[in-house]
Amino acid sequence: MKWTKAGPGVIPAWVADMDFPVAPEITEALRRRAAGDLGYPVWLDSPDAGPLAEAFATRMAVRYGWQPDPALVRSYTDINQALQVLLQVCTSPGDGVAVHTPAYHPFLGTLAEMNRPLRPIPMLPDGDSWRFDKPDLSGCRVLLLVNPHNPTGRVFTRAELLALADQAERHDLMVISDEIHADLTYAPNEHIPFATILPERTVTLTSATKAFNLGGIRCSVAHIGMPAVREALDRQPSFVYGSANLFGVEATVTAWRQGDAWLEQVVATLDRNRKLIAERLPQGVGYRIPEATYLAWLDFGEPGAAGRLEREAKVLLSDGDEFGPGGENFARLNFATSPPVLEEILHRISG
Incomplete structure (x- = not known):
């Protein structure tokens, strides 16, 4: 679902699946x-x-x-x-x-x-x-x-x-x-x-x-x-x-x-990713580093940011408006992916 919904050239970072293989x-x-x-x-x-x-x-x-x-x-x-x-x-x-x-x-x-x-x-x-x-x-x-x-x-x-x-x-x-x-x-x-x-x-x-x-x-x-x-x-x-x-x-x-040995490695990657977002987001996008989950709640200051990013930056995020009251100016980014993919997502958002 995560990858097939995205159009050609679009990187999906919306639904809450991870891009990691299942624990052996x-x-x-x-x-x-x-x-x-x-x-x-x-x-x-x-x-x-x-x-x-x-x-x-x-x-x-x-x-x-x-x-x-x-x-x-x-x-x-x-x-x-x-x-x-x-x-x-x-x-x-x-x-x-x-x-x-x-x-x-x-x-x-x-x-x-x-x-x-x-x-x-x-x-x-x-x-x-x-x-x-x-x-x-x-x-x-x-x-x-x-x-x-x-x-x-x-x-x-x-x-x-x-x-x-x-x-x-x-x-x-x-x-x-x-x-x-x-x-x-x-x-x-x-x-x-x-x-x-x-x-x-x-x-x-x-x-x-x-x-x-x-x-x-x-x-x-x-x-x-x-x-x-x-x-x-x-x-x-x-x-x-x-x-x-x-x-x-x-x-x-x-x-x-x-599964805890596998989980410990995954959480270490996610921990680095959540901090990387804070370093690479463009100025003007609000972000509070999450205390849990692999979901970044990004404040773009205006409605419709998810649609704009999909069209212009080729990145698919979840539209904050779907999350009810208080979500209107936001988009949700799933950062459970490899650091190079996340780097590309953040580069496109910043572009």
Whole structure:
């Protein structure tokens, strides 16, 4: 998708795929699986997420000091599906959903399609980073938290998360916490799972697809910390929402158990790339170095920059207008590519 959408001579830097080969451990695990048993897996009828559950729980404990209960983990094809399931089962049309804006545009599309009105929490420029004012979430039903934040790359602090937790408690909210970019956090920033702060109100969504470049593998998990949500999901027909596939589970478990050496090398490259952008962007383009993700949120000071760059510079970025309130003058650049390709992208933008 990333490369075929771009026209002749255009370098794509839009959709969130990396231009890096998959970790060899994952490739080998899929090769072994394909050469072996492709029958019904033993975990198919399990009420939880089978081997995904234990792999997720172990990774959270080792990497973030969180001890989630594997029995509370469910599998979905991707985070968008998981979000739609949760909204369908646990909310009603007209229920407000608070989201930090600008926001990941498929989430905005879901809210519009499902008639769950958006309650923006604006991300505000703050020196070299971003902040948000303490929101009033009265009248909402859900806080949809994206941390690390897409598209700004902000990693929320414990103080910020505690303030959001206070609002969630005060207004009896379900918190859906998308933490898919957690493994792409740059030191000294630290990712804090929201479920460590407000465990019994939080549904944590994550996947190996972003950090391990597995977008097409279609596998994610949801840790359902909120008892009422578990009860509502358990009342649904067994197969109506589907589940992750055999190869998705194989790839994800392998990534979380064996992929960290590969990930460490990739994050080192991304770390250099995010700093290179700051050095090479032309004067007048605003850029705050992201604390996580491989996405640069660039302020061109006027609408339509992405379209202009595609026509004139032959570089395809994501149009900031797609990301809702606050995105109008921006474009999002995916810098998960080799340094020579990124150098050429920045040269074209500067030209």
